[in-house]
Amino acid sequence: MQFCDECGSMMKTDDGMWVCGSCGHETPRDEATESGMTSTQSQEESEVIDTSEVDAEDMGPTTNARCPECDNDRAFWEMKQIRAADESETRFFTCTECEHKWREDDH
CATH class of the missing domain: 2.20.25.10 (N-terminal domain of TfIIb)
Incomplete structure (x- = not known):
């Protein structure tokens, strides 16, 4: 996860850049720094539990x-x-x- 140096908002990736959705500030991506970050892409979604038939x-x-x-x-x-x-x-x-x-x- 990367935060914008200009406004503090969470940034998203766009090819080789981190782009702030709030102010548009861009920062080049750094592979060495990103190797220590956790990605949501590799995480499993939690299961939805149907309670309609539960006593x-x-x-x-x-x-x-x-x-x-x-x-x-x-x-x-x-x-x-x-x-x-x-x-x-x-x-x-x-x-x-x-x-x-x-x-x-x-x-």
Whole structure:
């Protein structure tokens, strides 16, 4: 991964150059530097899991949470890291009745 020296945005490769999609700044690619970088091309995509036929008791923990769509008072919950590693996780809810999804800080 290469970042633009001009604006700090992530750059993309275009033949023998790194090109910034934000400001257009270009930098020549350096094979020696890039050999230590991790590429997403070699990484496998994570598998999508179909939960449509999973029993409710196998879906995970539930808690008292009021669904903003159907007013049900139970929801499955899970924690996910969506910001930087030094920030707290966000709790996501899925209604046990209508399957509406929301996160804890949504209002």
